[in-house]
Amino acid sequence: MTPEQLQDVVRTAVGAVVDRGALPVEVPDEVVIERPKNPEHGDYATNVALRLAKPAGRPPRQVAEVLAEELRAHEGIATVDVAGPGFLNITLAKGALGGLAVRAVTAGAAYGRTDAFAGQKLNLEFVSANPTGPVTLGSTRWAAVGDALGRLLEATGAQVSREYYVNDAGAQIERFGRSLQAVAHGRPVPEDGYQGDYVETVAQQVVAENPGLLELPDDEQLTVFADRGVAAMVAEIRSTLDGFGVHYDRFFSERTLHESGALEKAVGRLREQGHVFEADGAVWLRTTTFGDDKDRVLVKAGGEPTYFAADCAYYLDKRARGFERVVIMLGADHSGYVGRYKALVAATGDDPEHHLEILIGQLVNLVKDGEPVRMSKRKGNFVLLTDLVDAVGIDAARYALARASVDQQIDIDADLWSRKTNDNPVFYVQYAHARISSLLRNAADLGLPLGEAADVDVAALAHPRESDLLRAIGEFPRVLASAAELRAPHRVARYLEELAGTYHRFYDSCRVLPRGDEEATSLTTARLWLCAATATVLRNGLDVLGVTAPERM
RNA sequence: GCGCCCGUAGCUCAGCGGAUAGAGCACCGGACUUCUAAUCCGACGGUCGCAGGUUCGAAUCCUGCCGGGCGCGCCA
Numbered sequence: 001m002t003p004e005q006l007q008d009v010v011r012t013a014v015g016a017v018v019d020r021g022a023l024p025v026e027v028p029d030e031v032v033i034e035r036p037k038n039p040e041h042g043d044y045a046t047n048v049a050l051r052l053a054k055p056a057g058r059p060p061r062q063v064a065e066v067l068a069e070e071l072r073a074h075e076g077i078a079t080v081d082v083a084g085p086g087f088l089n090i091t092l093a094k095g096a097l098g099g100l101a102v103r104a105v106t107a108g109a110a111y112g113r114t115d116a117f118a119g120q121k122l123n124l125e126f127v128s129a130n131p132t133g134p135v136t137l138g139s140t141r142w143a144a145v146g147d148a149l150g151r152l153l154e155a156t157g158a159q160v161s162r163e164y165y166v167n168d169a170g171a172q173i174e175r176f177g178r179s180l181q182a183v184a185h186g187r188p189v190p191e192d193g194y195q196g197d198y199v200e201t202v203a204q205q206v207v208a209e210n211p212g213l214l215e216l217p218d219d220e221q222l223t224v225f226a227d228r229g230v231a232a233m234v235a236e237i238r239s240t241l242d243g244f245g246v247h248y249d250r251f252f253s254e255r256t257l258h259e260s261g262a263l264e265k266a267v268g269r270l271r272e273q274g275h276v277f278e279a280d281g282a283v284w285l286r287t288t289t290f291g292d293d294k295d296r297v298l299v300k301a302g303g304e305p306t307y308f309a310a311d312c313a314y315y316l317d318k319r320a321r322g323f324e325r326v327v328i329m330l331g332a333d334h335s336g337y338v339g340r341y342k343a344l345v346a347a348t349g350d351d352p353e354h355h356l357e358i359l360i361g362q363l364v365n366l367v368k369d370g371e372p373v374r375m376s377k378r379k380g381n382f383v384l385l386t387d388l389v390d391a392v393g394i395d396a397a398r399y400a401l402a403r404a405s406v407d408q409q410i411d412i413d414a415d416l417w418s419r420k421t422n423d424n425p426v427f428y429v430q431y432a433h434a435r436i437s438s439l440l441r442n443a444a445d446l447g448l449p450l451g452e453a454a455d456v457d458v459a460a461l462a463h464p465r466e467s468d469l470l471r472a473i474g475e476f477p478r479v480l481a482s483a484a485e486l487r488a489p490h491r492v493a494r495y496l497e498e499l500a501g502t503y504h505r506f507y508d509s510c511r512v513l514p515r516g517d518e519e520a521t522s523l524t525t526a527r528l529w530l531c532a533a534t535a536t537v538l539r540n541g542l543d544v545l546g547v548t549a550p551e552r553m
Numbered sequence: 554g555c556g557c558c559c560g561u562a563g564c565u566c567a568g569c570g571g572a573u574a575g576a577g578c579a580c581c582g583g584a585c586u587u588c589u590a591a592u593c594c595g596a597c598g599g600u601c602g603c604a605g606g607u608u609c610g611a612a613u614c615c616u617g618c619c620g621g622g623c624g625c626g627c628c629a
Binding site: 442 | 555556557558559565566567568569570571572573574575576577578584587588589590591592593594609610621622623624625626627628629
């Protein structure tokens with residue numbers, strides 16, 4: 001029996017009690033089934049009696065007793081105890097848990113997937129680093145977390161489109177072009193230009209691809225350097241992210257918004273809504289109407305549209321493409337944008353709480369030899385995605401970034417994450433998978449295939465370590481659903497660490513394969529299924545995080 | 554000054570109003586003729602920053618304060 005099925009059983013029990021007039025309450029839509037930490041509290045526990053006590057006007061324990069009596073009649077339930085303030089501690093009938101192993105193996109890659117968010121169409125925008133330089137460590141956090149969140153939402157049935165907004169318009173692009181041009185001519189970059197070795201590389205590439213470029217008139221040169229330089233950077237960023245296992249559905253060019261007249265249309269739409277005004281020669285959006293700190297300029301006094309105006313057009317474009325929900329992931333250094341974005345959405349007439357979601361991720365440091373690796377964008381020696389991957393590898397990089405809550409600033413210790421020991425959480429989890437893979441290979445060598453699901457004696461799995469593992473496996477669908485709902489991929493990582501630990505403890509106390517001349521029994525087969533089920537969950541969970549599940553280590 | 558995030562074991566961090574607050578690491582003590590010991594078991598370790606409030610119940614929600622990070626442009 002899965003936790004979801006038990007939830008239905010409990011709800012039905014409440015309904016039955018209410019129907020016969022034993023409890024004067026409304027039947028709740030949701031009852032909470034949790035997995036108690038303390039094994040003495042049964043396989044599962046529910047606080048439903050505590051919840052219903054007040055509306056029923058009865059003491060919680062009394063309500064609990066009535067419900068316990070009803071639940072005990074269910075064939076899948078062995079015992080129900082009323083404990084503490086009024087918890088119902090439920091122990092399932094022998095074999096009711098074991099079915100989870102068969103269910104997981106049978107479902108395979110689909111195990112854990114639900115339809116919790118079926119029908120939702122989301123646009124996920126993340127990284128969107130400026131195309132004037134390589135992908136930095138800060139952006140890498142979102143590459144890992146954003147992609148994992150995308151996979152997580154897909155696993156819960158949502159339709160997800162991953163998008164990268166390319167800021168290929170505006171003054172910064174011109175500055176970038178000037179920097180490339182200067183370097184190409186062997187001159188120092190301008191005061192406000194871009195520093196770093198990559199500037200030299202890109203400049204040389206542009207020159208190589210455009211013979212005669214350096215002889216063109218100055219302004220024509222600049223255009224080529226800017227255009228081709230940005231194109232080269234976008235290509236490099238894209239390929240870096242592809243190599244990191246992060247693939248986008250679309251790279252959306254800001255410039256196309258300028259060229260198509262989308263900005264004017266967006267400003268027009270906002271004007272129609274009555275939130276645009278003119279002052280000091282500029283065109284403003286009255287975002288303060290919707291809680292922003294100050295009003296924002298859409299078109300500068302000089303006639304140039306602002307970045308914010310492009311944001312408006314971009315948002316409207318996403319909505320016009322049918323996305324019900326626009327999710328944007330930003331670094332903490334952009335947290336000041338939330339207010340104006342929300343206001344912007346409200347100003348278009350949309351609901352900022354429903355149509356827009358902005359996730360803020362705190363900063364990341366790479367630590368080497370106990371010292372944070374210094375980042376200085378001005379000097380051009382900032383830490384890059386590639387530096388992190390060089391230091392710890394792709395799997396560890398993605399896992400380290402995805403296992404922490406985005407609300408938490410993190411230090412990634414290069415030494416720890418590149419270590420091949422159990423200090424390193426990603427190895428701990430991957431090792432569990434490799435260990436099971438090895439065991440299943442040995443089983444096959446011994447002529448012990450898993451066989452048919454119908455033949456598995458699931459009731460044989462009665463050891464406490466087996467029950468622990470089965471309960472953990474049974475949690476997986478709920479872990480994915482709640483992690484998706486909370487936009488918290490790190491919960492999947494933490495769950496996997498717990499599952500790996502539960503497996504290792506099972507392995508330690510429960511021999512799976514027969515030794516010597518022992519005969520394989522029905523328990524052998526049941527345990528093989530349990531191992532295979534664990535491997536399935538580890539694989540599916542790691543896949544959500546974009547981390548490999550190795551068969552050998 | 555204002556806004557957002559954080560403050561939980563020596564360290565790094567989990568903990569979407571529930572039971573005795575957890576894990577890994579570090580330190581100490583154990584377990585390999587046995588399916589991968591990259592593992593497991595035990596011990597040690599806490600005023601959940603402080604003070605109020607809401608609640609049957611608060612690390613979790615609310616308010617104030619203290620400490621740290623980030624942000625507050627007609628930059629992007």
